[in-house]
Structure formats: C-alpha cells, structure tokens
Amino acid sequence: MRGRQIVRTGRHSLLSQHPFSAHDAVLRAAARHIDRRRFLTVAAAAATLAFTTNQPARGAAAAPELDAARISDDPFTLGVASGDPLPDSVVLWTRLAPTPFEPDGGLGEQRVSVQWEVALDENFGIVVKQGTALAHAEYGHSVHVDVQGLLPGTVYHYRFRTGAWISPTGRTRTAPEQGLDASTLRFAAVSCQAYHDGYYTAYQHLAQDDVDLVLHLGDYLYEYPVNAAGGERRYTAAAQLPDVFDRETMTLADYRLRYALYKSDPDLRAAHAAHPFVVTWDDHETENNYAASFPESDVPPEQFLPRRAAAYRAYWENQPLRAAQLPQGPDMRLYRRLQWGTLAQFDVLDTRQYRSDQAYADKPHAPGLESDDPARTLTGAEQERWLIDGWRASTALWNVMPQQVCFSQRKFDLTEPSRVSMDAWDGYRASRERIVAGAKAAGVDNWLVLTGDVHVGYAFDIKDDFDDPASRTLGTELTSTSVASGKDGAEKPANWDRYMTANPHLKFYNGQRGYVRVELGRQAARADFKTVSSVTTPGAALTTSGSFVTEAGAPGLEPA
Template sequence: MAPTGRHSRPAEHAFSPHDAVMGAAARHLGRRRFLTVTAAAAALAFSTNLPARGAVAAPLRTARISSDPFTLGVASGDPLPDSVLLWTRLAPEPFLEDGGMGTERVAVEWEVALDEYFAAVLFRGTADAHAEYNHSVHVDVKGLTAGTVYYYRFRTGAWLSPTGRTRTAPPADSATSTLRLAAVACQAYQDGYYTVHRHLAQEDVDVVFHLGDYLYEYAVNSEGGERRYTDVVLPDVFNRETMTLADYRLRYSLYKSDEDLRAAHAAHPFVVTWDDHETENNYAGSIPENGIPPEEFLLRRAAAYRAFWENQPLRTAQLPQGPDARLYRRLHWGTLAQFDILDTRQYRSDQAYDDRPHAPGPESDDPARTITGAAQEQWLLDGWQSSAALWNVMPQQVCFSQRKFDVTADAPLSMDAWDGYRASRARVVAGARAAGVENWLILTGDVHVGYALDVKENFDDPASATVGTEVTCTSVASGRDGVERPANWDLYMRANPHMRFYDGRRGYVRAELDRQATRLDFRTVSAISTPGAPIGTAASFVTEAGAPGLNPA
C-alpha cells in the first residue's frame, strides 16, 4: 500500500515568473538589450505570479464548485518502472481565462488501482491545484510495480473525474520481449475532426509519442474552422493569434475540449515534445518568424512554454524557468528500447537562407550551425555510448533524412529540417556509428504526410550504408483530408531513392518492437472533414535487428 499523505508541490519549484523570465531572458540576450523590454511587454506574457518561496499559501477550497471541473479530462505520461505522471486541470468553464475557478487553491484527491472499478485502491493522496498554475495538477506517483497496467482518477468536492488507464515501464534491466507504441503529431483543431485520436484510443499500444504541434497559434473562427458539423459556437477569444499566457492557456482548453483527444489521453500514457506551433511558426531559438525583437519574443516563448507544461503530463523537471525548459529527456523500456526525446526548436541556429527552400550552400553547411544545441547533442551521443538497449529510438520533430524537392543537381531542400543543418546531422550520424548503434529508429512529425525512409550514411550516394530507419507519422488533422498520392508523389520518390513510402492522408504510425525486428504500420483515415471515417493500414514495413533498412511486411 502506498502512503496516503499529501503530495505537495516541492518548494524548489516555487518561483516568481517575473524573476525567472527576466533572469533567463537576460542570460540569452545580455543586460543592455534585455533592459529594452518594457513592463507592458512583461504584462503581456504573464498575468499572474507563481507562489513565492516562503509565502503563506491561500486557503484550500474543496467545495462550492457548481459544475463539473474535469471538462478537460485526464492524462498520464513519461512512464518509468516505478512511477508515472498523472495530470488533470480544473476548468468548469474552460473557455474563460481562469477556467471558472477564480484564484483560490483547491485540494484534489487522486487514486490509483489495478481495476477500472477501483475495488481496491492501492495508492491515494491529495494534490493542490493552484490558480497560479491555472489549476493544473501534476502528480508523480511513486512506488508502482514495473510493467503493470493501472487505472487512476481524481476527485474534488462532489466531482469525480473520468477514469484514465496507464502503465509503468518494465524493470530497467529486464529483457522485455515486445513493445507496441504509436506516434502522432500536428493536430490543427481548425483543419478537421480528431477521428485519428478516436481510433488511437482503441489501439492496443503501451505508450504514445506526441511529436509536436499539439496546438496551433493561428486564429480559430466561431465555427471552429472546418468543424462545420458541430453545433458549438466558439467565443471570440479564439479568433486571434496566441500571444499572451491567457491566450495559450485558452487554446489548450479549446483543444482538450475535443472528446476524441481526451479519449486518447485517457487510454494511454503519452510522451510529449513540442515543435514550433506550440509557440510560433518556424521560430528558431530566440529568433521569431517575423521582425519582433528577440527580447520580446522570449516573453511570448515563456508564456507558451509555461502553458505547455501546465497542460501536459510532465514532471517538475520539465517546468519552465521563464523562457527556458529542459524538454529533452531519456526513457527506457527494459533493455528492449531506449528513447532519446529531442527538442529541435529551443536551441537551434536561425534557419539558413531566410528559411526558404534552398540547395545546400555555405550558409546551411556552416559547421557552427546546430539544430540541437551543443549540450543536447553531446547528451544524445553520450546516451548512445552508454546504451544497453537493442533499439535506440529517437522521437523528434522535423525530417532527419535528406528530402530533395526536385531531381535537379541543385535541388532545393527544407532549411527548417535537418537538411538545413547538415553539419549537425553529420555529427549525429557519426556519433551513432561510433557508439555502435545498429538498430536506430527515428520517429518524426511536422510534415503532415507519412514517409518511410532509409537513413543513409551519405544521402547523396544511394549505395552508401543504411544506418537507420526514419518514419514520419503524418498528421492528426493539419492539412485537412489529404490524399493517398499527393501531386508531387512521383517527383519526390524519384528525387529521393531512400524514400520507400509516401502517403498524404491523416493518421499515425504504429510500431511493434521485439528482439528480432520492428514492424511499422501506417494507419490512415480517408477523411477528417466529417467525423467517423474508418481506419485502415496504408502500408507496413519491417526493419530487422542488426540489418538496418526497410522491407515490405
């Protein structure tokens, strides 16, 4: 039995956002430039302060909530052998800035059991939902049994949350035989229904990797964009680009109001990372897409990062300090798989050639350019050197493999993907080879299509060694319905001989890893413009352990 005492937020994670933003931004920019930030700009990013160290807590409130506060559902994430992170957020009025909760601190009870009926509760405790964290709750439940399915729920006052299902990872040194995972990305609410998430909720997978673009910063009109078959009329607060902390919080409320997304979270533990749209399209480190001064953009980034943490099943290790957050991290599934979850947005150099498609050149090939930052790159390479896993899986955001847009000798490449950071990619490929990584699987989002790619030691030489496998998981909704063969299908397949598959429909990738091989299934739906499309498998591939490269299943 687990202890039944309170799970309070550790004091070391209580800080003033004003101090944290100012300090971190100053480290990025230097004091002289940073002091140009006005008080008005700071107020734009933050409307509340987090509890200060040593401050007397506001009184607890457990009643007087007149309607269901669990409108945004429940979630779990980052499973370890002995713990898992549980999440919820109280919001009886999710389309109000405060969620209808006011400013008081609220006690929330949580329970964990082996059965969905909670006949025998094994773990329970109480967590505080602080207004300063938008009444989100993050509970790191420890002392769990490895490799076990659990059910969890929350309660406050008379209200009971939906039940979530989660699981722990196997023991760290166990020779686990199988793992089933899914990878999803890119879910622009306004582009269509989350039919993909409804099917994902019904999949028999151990864990889901969300590879970024969980939300989009663009305005959503009162009809919800393409969601014309619902009777919901959205308030004007969504019909503008997200800029402030309140904007980002409300946008998560909109996305999590979708019952299919909530169902997927309730069914499986998620491992999340971000790409650009959780903050702003194609930003690079502290450099925004447009001509806004970096010191102002960092305030926006701080707001976006904080709202991301508040609304995702993440531990306090990922809690932002102003505009900085350590999102890259490592998880394991026994000795079968090591997951190195990357962040290719926060630390990258600015895109070369004004972020326009361009042939490789001195600017994009500058060895000083990086997509990961030096510290994360070294962390990745060191992790491979010490890995005891059979499969080294790298969940990340943008296309790692070369992707030519034409068959000409000087074909343009994407400057936002690893093609715009070729020295960075070369160092990572060399690091994988030096570490003896034989079974390298890269999970990618961003591009709104499904690709299956052989990762080559030299992409310009089709005969060079294949060193790994990359799959892009298409999108949940971004790009609207999509088609099986986009107009550029033949061109891309000819221009990129290492590209083994290309499909433009919405869906996700399902992978089954075992000791002999990994099977990859591209799961797609025919449409998301109307709800209820069936799911099918567009293609399946196998990559064998010790023999990198894709083969039809």
C-alpha cells in the same frame, strides 16, 4: 527576413576522418556561438518578463483555498492524462476548469484541493496509491502528480476527485524493470493536430488501439485564430465558439485558453485517458518556425522571449510532465531519456529551443555556404553531447529518437542542385553529420528516428551517404502524418512521383491523416501506417496504408 550571421566557409568533412577531435572542436565552437546569443537575448528579455507575461514565480503563491464543495459545475472538462512512465512511477495530470473557455477556468485565483487514486482495477476495488494535490491558479489549476512506488510493467487505473466531482478514469502503465529483457513494445506516434483543420478521428481509433505508449512529436496546438465555426469542423450556430479563440495566441491567457479548446475534443481526451503519452513540442506550440530566440517575424528577441515564456508555461501546465520540466522564464528542459527495459531507449529531443536561425530566410533552397556553416546547430551543443553520450552508454536493443523535423535528406526537385527544407535537418547538414558520426562511433546498430511536422507519412532508410543509394543503411526514419493538419490530404499528393524519384531512400509516402503504429521486438520492428480517408467530416474508418519491417542488426526497410 530575420537577422542572422553568415559565415562564408566551405563545408567541412573532418568528421569522417577524425570523428572525436573534430566533433568536440565543432561542439565548442557551436557552444560559444549559442551561449553568447542566449546570454544576450535572455538578458535583454529579463527586464520585460516581469510585467509582460503575467508569469508566476517558480514556487506557487500561498493563495486562499477554495471550498471544493462550492464547485457547482464539473471541473474535469479537460479530461485526465498520464505520461513519462518509469519502472516505479508515472505522472498523472488533470486541469480543473468548470468553465474552460473563460481565462481563469471559472475558479478565479483560489487554489483547490484535489484527491487522486491509483488502482489495479478500473472499479477501484484495489487502491494501491492515493493522496492529495493542490491545483494552484498560478499553474492554471493544473495538477501534476508523480506517483512513486509502483510496480514495473504493470497496468494501473487512476482518477481524481474534488468536492462532489469525480474525474473520468484513466488507464496507464509503468515501464518494465530496468535491465529486464522485455520481449515487445507497441507504441503509436502522432503529430500536428490543427483543431481548425478537422476532427480528431485518428484519436478516436487510437483510443481503442492496443498500444503501450503514445509519442506526441509536436504541434499539439496551433497559434492561429480559430473562427466561430471551428474552421473545417463547420459548427452550427448552436455550437459556435466564442470570439476569444479568433485571434493568434500571444499571452499566457491566450495559450491556456487554446489548450482548453483543443482538450475539449472528446477523441483527444479519450486517447489521453487510454494510454500514457510522451510529449515533445515543435514550433506551433509557440509560433510557426521560430528558432531559439528568433521569431518568424521581425520582432526582436527581447520582445519574442516573453511570448515564448508564456507558451512554454502553458505547455507544461497542460501536459503530463514532471517538475523537472517546469520552465523558468523562457527556458524549459524538455529533452529527456526513458527506458523500456533493455528493449528500447527513447532519447526525446527538442529541436526548437536551441537551434540556429534558419538559413536563406527559411525558404526552400539548395544547400550552400550559409546553411552548411559548421557552427550551425539544430539541437544546441549541450543536447547534442547528451544524446551521443547516451548512445555510448546505452544497453538497449533499439535506440529510438523521437524528434520533430525530417532527419533524412528530402530533395524537392529532380534537377541538381535540388532545393531542400531549411527548417529541417537538410538546413543543418553539419549538425546532422555530427549526430550520424556520433551514432556510428557509439555503435548504434538499431537506430529508429521518429518525426512529425510535415503532415504526411514517410518511411526512410537513413543512409551513410544520402546521395549514394548503395551506401550503408544506418537506421530507419518513420514520419507520422498529422492527426488533422492539412485537412483531408490525399493518398498520393501531387508531388508523389517527384519525391519518390528524387529520394531513392524514401520507401513510403502517403498524404492522408492518421498515425504510425510501431511494434518493437527482439528480432525485428514493424511499422504500420494507419490512415483515415477524411477529417473534415467525422467518423471515417481506419485503414492500413502501408506496413514495413526492419530486422534487428540489419537496418533497412522491407514491405511487411
């Protein structure tokens, strides 16, 4: 059991009476709690980071440059990607690895010059931007190009070149012009892609889907060992994986190699090449159910933070993220805001890095004094304030909140008091109350929460009082099922009847693999839950398991 401080106080309900004064007071208390803990843990870890994580300095070292003509094998084995589109720019990504299952990718410690091109056509007859970037060994030979000066609301094609090698072509798009009343946005939400649990069939279909954007809600990789057969992929002897994957990820080299394994999947590469991604992490990119500086095990924070630093570094290296997200040691500013004209504002959250430790030893438990301590937080005080301030300033029709764990109440039992998850917002009810109060005070009318984590598809009405089905509906929560985690799953899991009865605000529940596709319009939003029957064998067809709409200005889910 992790060490934790337990404050024996009753549950506070001051927010409903004085939302601003109580909210600010609780924020200050939470900030003091988090700031003190962060100071102690980060200070304790600082001395160990230098010699336990092989972390480079923030500026890349001046290593010698490799003559790219000497690269004899395709260095673009991990594909290409784009992300975080703005009206005038988008991030382009690739990572050079001619031998991806070796720790250095086969390029040693030398840096490599990489040319990039952006064109209006897939044949690159109309090249509008081009340049050269350096792939540094210090950053895993990854390349992040923040292309500036693009046209709003425009589809582009891009590619990279080094030596005699040309990368696959990627397709991306910029966001509409700021202030433009865009009429529609189509996006997909995905999460949880345990390589060893099955094939990425959902990505095979998503690569062909007509969406503008993909939101990845966490668990892009898993830290658990992957055996030579690739787990449920059941590789034959001729396709066995090397032993380097058959151990838990702990070091920077381990995490880099694990990303190489995941990105070796052709369906994942195809989805990245087809659509820009907006990514955020959950726990498994580092370690299962970690909370801020507290790991799942009894390892003290000063020993865990070097591992977190390695995981964060590898995450940035392998995702289409800007330099603003480049981590500094064990810290990385991942939460950020994107706009899609006046149609949508995306407030992308990080609910792992700043959270209080899970209550009740992180076991399912009825809410109590420990979990309802008003100083507890899932987002940290600074991110919470940033979110609510962003809502107050928002001019978007839809306010979309991509994040990780179930926001709505989710009772596990038909008896009272029911157990709930201590890892989700149910284990941080005071934190959820502050967010809800902030949304109400900001006048957020069309609130859409996107969630991953639980390997099932849910559709929730977000209620003013989850224990009163007749209370006001404040918004909608859509939980994307997993891409592969949990293996094949079932249309109706064993607990389907119990969950649907215990949670009347739960409007849909499906346990198969897939993704959720959302179309936002000026009058309504439509959600289609796309699922496949199997991931333990490749090639399953895609079906629509459920479709719902929610009208703008009238929250509440209705069957489409």
